[in-house]
Amino acid sequence: MSNYAITHDGKTWQLRDDPDGEIADLLNWIIDEKCENGGAGPLLALSRQQIVTRLGKGMPADFPEHDVVTGDPEQGGVRGWWETTVQNYLAGVRTATAAPADEVDDEPAGHHAPGRADAWPLRSRQWDDVEYSGADDRVLIVTTFGIVNPAGAVVKPPLGEPGNLLKLAVKYPWASGEGEADPQIWITGQALRELDFPVPAAGSPAKLEDIVGDFFGCEVTYQKSGFFTCAFPTPDPTNWPDRKVDVVLMPYTHSEPSKSRPDDRGVLGIVGTPTILPADEAEAAHLLGDRIAWLYGLEGALPGPRWSRVGGKIARVRMGKARPTIKNDPGAKLVPCPLPSRLSKSGNLPYAWWTKDSWNRKHRANGPGVDVEVDQQAAYLPSAEGVYLGWGTPEFVTPDPAWFDQQRPPFLVAQITVPPANKCDGISPKLPVPHPGMSWTKEATFPATTIDIQQLLAPVENGGAGLTVAEIDFHVAYVWPEQHQWLKQFAILLRTKLAEARAANRLDYQQMCQALYKSVFGRCAAVGDSAWSYPYLQLQQPAWFGAIEGLTRWRAMRYACRIARDFNLYPTECMVDAWFYRVPEEFDPHSLEDPLDAKSGLRKNGSYRLKALPPAAETPDGPLDAEADDS
Template identity: 30%
Template sequence: MASTRKGQRMGGGEQFALFDVERPAEPETNARVEAASVLQPEASAEAVDIVEAVPPSDTSPSEPQLEAPSTPEPGPSGWESLPAGEDADGHAIVITAAASYTPSGRVLTGSVDSIDKLDQLVRWAALTPLGSPAQVWLVGVDACAQLGWIIDPGSEDDVDDLEALRVRAADELRQVISATLPPLIAQGWELRGDPGHVVHLSRAIGKATQMVDLVLEPYVWTYWNKDFGWGNRVGDMGILGSPTAGTYLPDDDLPAARELGRRLAWCAKHLGVLPGPTPARTGAAVVDKIRRERTRTGKGILVTTAGPVPPLDGPPRGDLEPAAGWARVPDAEDLDHACRLVTLDQRAAYLASAGMLSFGYGRPRRVVGDAAVEEASRTKPAFGLWRVTLPAAGQYSLPEKLPLPHPVMQFDAPVRTWVTTVSLEGLCAPVADGGMGVDVDDLEVTEAWIYPEQGRALDKWAAILRAARGVAVETDDVAMKRFVGACYKGYIGRMVNPEMWTATRMQHHHQPLWRAAIIAHCRWRGRRVAMRIARETGRWPIRTMTDSWVYLLGEADDVADDSPALGKMVVEKHAWLSDDLLAVFAAAQDTHEVKLAIDAAYGACGEEDA
């Protein structure tokens, strides 16, 4: 599994004679170098706060001034046409075995076939950060091999355990890269963390620190991360796309470099940052860029601390707010005049909720007894967690063809648990709106953790990703639409993991209660829509999973929402049902057989049930 593409060498045309001249001087400190920040020994590239360049006055007079190299005229385009503007130029470089390029396609040099030439190129280019450290991408096995960075871990066809293959490959890659780094270290570069598919380099220039990430495209698969969907398969690999979805880079190196350059420019233009090593890190980079702007201007909500789960009495097992997962056996009424199977999905559900919700931050305050009941009874309760008793659902007149209002609720017994403010309000909402119609007194609130400060902390972040997603949809850019989706899903999903955000400058991304509130908000919104559909069509769902709902429908039943707004229910999948398939649904005896029937229906038309 040496690469997900063919590592073929391609021609490059004219280029600068950079490697034929004397080593260039260092770049200008005031224009090209990231501001100094003290790097902690354990800090990785993602853990370092990216700040703006140091102005001339910040350079000590006693330190030597760095002279800019003489810059040749721009080279010719290496692509057939400039693909997506120049937004990533000056922040990233793309290298193939034959040449190096700006992301917009300008040829910079010929073959970068030694560590010394790589050092010269990086110094001469004087790249600046853009949300993430500056990046140098090596595209194709040959480009890596010219630097001695080549491994042969074996083929996935010869092993049963792809994870063992990945671990072996990652270790081999670390060793071969480490063996080639002494020349770079001798030139003043420092290695941050172990080298792998990304080599994090930094060097001190006066009081400033320049950081550059070398990214080895052929070996991205050696990095395990849930964002990459590893599980005996190669899933989505961030900005590079997904081999299984057909959005990975082209096989040949020059078209692959061109497409990567386009994606880097797209990301810089529409997200305002370079892509991180994973989609989750890209989402975090957008948050941090907004945070730096708010720090400078003093305007907007500024969250500077983590929001770990408070010390709860009787904490729930698993997620604070579990996602929905439910199915039922259809009855004769469901099958009457049914001829279609339709799955509705909330358009960018998590992104929609992230932009709508008011989140708590700061140090939470614990309240108990009557004080907790009083706080819960407010017209708009504060953001927080509430210890409640979910009453036995059988006591209430709830729709029989919907899941119970909360995933941990039981039909015949009360359940003591913790819920977010979103669920507290949802439970008290009218049944017609998807709620349970209870009063706060019915929930027996005994304790709460509430936050003194709250606001729409992710509204601007959501707006940026929403606009980027809109551009991808309008231009039918499947790769970038998938990437934006992976960014917000990955970032929200990783809010719960403190080990993802251990560095001091990253701890504010650990917000498990925000994630719980987003999940709950999507779940309640789906229930509200299901109630509306039932009123308008008489149709009820037969399955729900996270933010999708599956229906058996007649030909005239119209259940989707045509609005382009995020969070609206749209048709995700559709299948016409033959008499044989209808018979399978009619014969189902339990929910497992219902799920098999759904799979069979979508399988017959080439779809897969999520």
């Protein structure tokens, strides 16, 4: 006889004896006729750690009892909860904590703008495809229909008048925790117009932050790209403390755009792509709530005016879970490490990609053919996931070439001199030099990371220069005492989320994943005023940036060498890790793609694929952004 367990509203029952099999037949009919196959597979339960992340705080005393236990309960078994149990609890919390409408709108009705007839009913839920999460205790969206949390629950009526924002900010039961970002209140353009928000005239000397402070009765302590950190004084000091809240005016997210991502509006989408929020206010609020909830699922992150701030928070949490092995310096700590002037006057490494000077004889595309472009899928994620990165306090030491006989040489940046490429055996004159620091005709001196040196020592057919250690002149080496895969967990998280986004055909999630890892990796190179600030100082690592780009570039050269060897095809141009080829008309361009993974049937990140999608539908990796993306 088959075993049956029935789950309902988070509870589970085991089927009693069924000697005649009648109940089993009925259940089999229900499975065949009334159930979807999507639930096939083992039952999934949430761990305590997952629930704490979902709630954004510790488990409250009134949280439901666990549904399952794995292991021996008498020996400290691991508790688990069904998803429905968590969702039912969160839904009940939202309903119980929703304050009466007059808690915000307690002024005389004559002082208010007239309410709209189609306003959302208080405590209703306007969309149910966004799960309740800790984001609902930290973010509200103000619309002309009402005030909702990301899960779509209507917690307040429309704002009504500017002064009610102060009451909302101070009195709302926000969740708070040590090290948590300030709560956020997002206000749509339609809601601002209904409040008669004063739009500053072109050329007006008035500052937007002053207008916001005067209009909403708060002190603006920071502003960038529509984000205003507002300090609200409490109207009732006896019962309510002062409150600091990030107020986001959605129409002003276009102001002060990132120089490296001028069309990026954060969770509002990218201008010129299908991901920009729709014009319809209700639809825009729904999609905004969905994206905020998705982002909060990444270690409790909330949106910010720059992706580096958001990504830095996620990276810091993931790095905090690392347990590096200490081998050389018991007192080693992760500290910011701009490069000393002895290695670099700027404090970081030179541009890491090929230029027109990297070519000896660029291949010319004569005759008929088809022009194609190939590049790596999510190029930087596998590099960051696999590379060992230095930590501790680095020191200048006398270089030892024997280091590179080891399986894992020390993490370092060395000043080296290498012979000209035309004196190296096997390097094709139709490809750029293996490393951009090299020259075709003369010796070249440049700073190189451990990864760069390993590439120079690799065989030419493997993307290297085929040098021996004796052919590299080491002048000085700046060596870190320890090394660890510091960015591995951050990269794994975003690799997983990126794969899920592709499977779900969510271009917006894909773009957000790319923005997160590119901004974090790129800003590691920033130094001086543009460098990471507290609490992200540990990410000020130009050598990490160089190692990630070096591994990505090495993979690109390895690919170009393979295509030349297998198909006698040479690129006509390159742009970062992208190669441009003209192939014969009868040639199948898909032959240029790296093979799919044998197990999953999917393309691995870092493998080469045809750029088949139009620019509006895909965000290529491009070079990592070393420019400051935050302040």
